[in-house]
Amino acid sequence: MAEQWSAKNPYMTSITENYILNGEGSRKETRHIVFDLGDSGLDYKVGDALGVIAENPPHIVDELIEVQGWDRDQTVTTHKGERTLYDALKKDFEVHMANKKFVKSLASKVVSTGMNISMAFVSRQRNDDAWNASDDDARPTGLKASVPSNDPAAQVEAINADVKAVEDYLWTRDYVDIMREFEVKYTIEEFMELADKLKPRLYSIASSHDAHPGFVELTVGIVRFEYNGRARGGLCTQFMADEINTSGAPIGVFMSPTKSFVLPEDKDIDIIMVGPGTGIAPFRAFMEQRVHDGGKGRNWLFFGDQSASTEFYYKDTIEGWVDEGHLYKFTTAWSRDQEEKIYVQHRLKEHGKEVWEWFENGAYFYICGDKQYMAKDVHRALIDIAIEHGGMSEADATHFIEKTMMREQKRYLRDVY
Ligand SMILES: Cc1cc2nc3c(=O)[nH]c(=O)nc-3n(C[C@H](O)[C@H](O)[C@H](O)COP(=O)(O)OP(=O)(O)OC[C@H]3O[C@@H](n4cnc5c(N)ncnc54)[C@H](O)[C@@H]3O)c2cc1C
Ligand SMILES: NC(=O)c1ccc[n+]([C@@H]2O[C@H](COP(=O)([O-])OP(=O)(O)OC[C@H]3O[C@@H](n4cnc5c(N)ncnc54)[C@H](OP(=O)(O)O)[C@@H]3O)[C@@H](O)[C@H]2O)c1
Incomplete structure (x- = not known):
C-alpha cells in the first residue's frame, strides 16, 4: 500500500504540529513541523528524506493574474489535467520565481525604440544573511534597478547577453516585476509553455519512526525576502509556514529513502555527527534511533548556529541525552556569540586528537547541512586532522579521508x- 505514494501520487496528509524553534530576536525562522502518516502505510528509516509538494503563495498568483488581465476562472489544461487558471498557477507551475526561458522570451515581446541605453549591473552579494527576512542591510543588492526605459529591446538583449547578467537580473525580480517593468502581455498558453513545472522539495527527516509511530517530523529553515516592495520567498517553506497550519489543510508528501546515509548496522560502533543549523535534523533522528536501539556505540554531536540564545534547537532534548549518557559528547559552535566566528570545523580541529582516536577506533562520521561552504570547510578540517594527528602527508591524508x-x-x- 505504501508503495503507491510517490512524487506523482503523493499521500495527502495534514500537519499536526508547526512551531518556531528560534528564540526571540533571532534573524532566522526555523520550524519544527510534524506530519501525520495516517492510514498511508508509509514507513521510513532514519537518514531518509520526506518529499513535500507545495503551492505558490496566493498573493503572487493573484498579482500575476491581475498584471496580465487573465480570467482566474477560465478552464485550462496543464500536465496535471483540467482546472481553473487560478488552480493551475497555484499548484502546477513555479510562478513564485521567474526563469531564464521567460527572460529570453521577452525579446519577442518588446519593441525596439532605436535609442541607445546605458546599463549598470551590480553583482549581487550573496551573503549568508540573505536568508534572513529581518536583516535588511545584509540582503543581496541584485541588479540595481538602473536600467533606463528608453529602449526595451536593447535592455532585454543586454540582460540576455551573458548567463551571469540573467542570474543577477532574476535574483531580485519575479514574473510580476518583469511583466510590470517591460509592460508585456502573454497568453495563458504562452505562459504555461514557459513556466517551470512545480517540483517537490526534499527534507531530511528529523524523527525516528520507532520513537514517533505514525508521524514524520522535519526541521525547516523558512526562506523569506523582499524586493521591489513585495514580500517574496521560498515556495515550499513559505507554504508550510504560512498556509499549512494545524487545522487539517491537506499537503502532499512521499518518502525519499536513502541507501547510503544510514547508521552502522553494528550498534556498538561510535558515531560523530556534524550538523549546524537545519543540519541537526537527521541527527535528532539518529539519536532517537540509537536511544531506542540501545547499543554500546558512543555518540558525539557537533552543533551550532548563530547564537545559543536564539538558535539552540531541541535544547532540552539534547541536554536530556547528555544527562542520561546517550550523548557521550556534545560540542557547540555559536558563530555570533563572540567577536570572531566559531564554526563546527574549528571545534573539530580543536578536538582533533580525540576525533582521530575515534576514527582509528572505527567511528562513522556524518555531516548534514550547507553544501556550498560548511561541508567543504569540514571536509578540509578532516584532512588537516589526518595530517596533524595521523602523521600523514597531504596526499595520504586526502586519500584516507576521500578514498x-x-x-x-x-x-x-x-x-x-
Ligand atoms: C536531501 C535534501 C535534504 C534537505 N533537508 C532540508 C532540511 O532538513 N531542512 C531545510 O530547511 N531544508 C532542507 N533542504 C532544502 C530544501 O529542499 C529546500 O531547498 C529549501 O527548503 C528551500 O525550498 P523553498 O521551496 O522554500 O525555496 P525555493 O522556492 O526553492 O527557493 C530557494 C531559492 O531562493 C533563492 N533565494 C533565497 N534567498 C534569496 C534572496 N534573499 N533573494 C533572492 N533569491 C533568494 C535561491 O535561489 C534559492 O535557491 C534539503 C534539501 C535536500 C536536497
Ligand atoms: N534553499 C534555501 O532557500 C535556503 C533557506 C535557508 C537555508 N538554506 C541553506 O540551508 C543550509 C542550512 O541553513 P541554516 O539556516 O539551517 O544554517 P546555515 O545558514 O548553514 O548556518 C548554520 C551555522 O553555520 C555557520 N556557517 C556559515 N558559514 C559556515 C562555514 N563556511 N562553515 C561552517 N559553518 C558556517 C553559520 O554562521 P554565520 O551565519 O554566523 O556565518 C551558522 O552559525 C545552508 O545551505 C543555507 O544556505 C537554504
Whole structure:
C-alpha cells in the first residue's frame, strides 16, 4: 500500500504540529513541523528524506493574474489535467520565481525604440544573511534597478547577453516585476509553455519512526525576502509556514529513502555527527534511533548556529541525552556569540586528537547541512586532522579521508544541500 505514494501520487496528509524553534530576536525562522502518516502505510528509516509538494503563495498568483488581465476562472489544461487558471498557477507551475526561458522570451515581446541605453549591473552579494527576512542591510543588492526605459529591446538583449547578467537580473525580480517593468502581455498558453513545472522539495527527516509511530517530523529553515516592495520567498517553506497550519489543510508528501546515509548496522560502533543549523535534523533522528536501539556505540554531536540564545534547537532534548549518557559528547559552535566566528570545523580541529582516536577506533562520521561552504570547510578540517594527528602527508591524508573512509569503508557519509 505504501508503495503507491510517490512524487506523482503523493499521500495527502495534514500537519499536526508547526512551531518556531528560534528564540526571540533571532534573524532566522526555523520550524519544527510534524506530519501525520495516517492510514498511508508509509514507513521510513532514519537518514531518509520526506518529499513535500507545495503551492505558490496566493498573493503572487493573484498579482500575476491581475498584471496580465487573465480570467482566474477560465478552464485550462496543464500536465496535471483540467482546472481553473487560478488552480493551475497555484499548484502546477513555479510562478513564485521567474526563469531564464521567460527572460529570453521577452525579446519577442518588446519593441525596439532605436535609442541607445546605458546599463549598470551590480553583482549581487550573496551573503549568508540573505536568508534572513529581518536583516535588511545584509540582503543581496541584485541588479540595481538602473536600467533606463528608453529602449526595451536593447535592455532585454543586454540582460540576455551573458548567463551571469540573467542570474543577477532574476535574483531580485519575479514574473510580476518583469511583466510590470517591460509592460508585456502573454497568453495563458504562452505562459504555461514557459513556466517551470512545480517540483517537490526534499527534507531530511528529523524523527525516528520507532520513537514517533505514525508521524514524520522535519526541521525547516523558512526562506523569506523582499524586493521591489513585495514580500517574496521560498515556495515550499513559505507554504508550510504560512498556509499549512494545524487545522487539517491537506499537503502532499512521499518518502525519499536513502541507501547510503544510514547508521552502522553494528550498534556498538561510535558515531560523530556534524550538523549546524537545519543540519541537526537527521541527527535528532539518529539519536532517537540509537536511544531506542540501545547499543554500546558512543555518540558525539557537533552543533551550532548563530547564537545559543536564539538558535539552540531541541535544547532540552539534547541536554536530556547528555544527562542520561546517550550523548557521550556534545560540542557547540555559536558563530555570533563572540567577536570572531566559531564554526563546527574549528571545534573539530580543536578536538582533533580525540576525533582521530575515534576514527582509528572505527567511528562513522556524518555531516548534514550547507553544501556550498560548511561541508567543504569540514571536509578540509578532516584532512588537516589526518595530517596533524595521523602523521600523514597531504596526499595520504586526502586519500584516507576521500578514498578509504568515504568510498571504501563508507563511514564518512554526507547529507548536504
Ligand atoms: C536531501 C535534501 C535534504 C534537505 N533537508 C532540508 C532540511 O532538513 N531542512 C531545510 O530547511 N531544508 C532542507 N533542504 C532544502 C530544501 O529542499 C529546500 O531547498 C529549501 O527548503 C528551500 O525550498 P523553498 O521551496 O522554500 O525555496 P525555493 O522556492 O526553492 O527557493 C530557494 C531559492 O531562493 C533563492 N533565494 C533565497 N534567498 C534569496 C534572496 N534573499 N533573494 C533572492 N533569491 C533568494 C535561491 O535561489 C534559492 O535557491 C534539503 C534539501 C535536500 C536536497
Ligand atoms: N534553499 C534555501 O532557500 C535556503 C533557506 C535557508 C537555508 N538554506 C541553506 O540551508 C543550509 C542550512 O541553513 P541554516 O539556516 O539551517 O544554517 P546555515 O545558514 O548553514 O548556518 C548554520 C551555522 O553555520 C555557520 N556557517 C556559515 N558559514 C559556515 C562555514 N563556511 N562553515 C561552517 N559553518 C558556517 C553559520 O554562521 P554565520 O551565519 O554566523 O556565518 C551558522 O552559525 C545552508 O545551505 C543555507 O544556505 C537554504
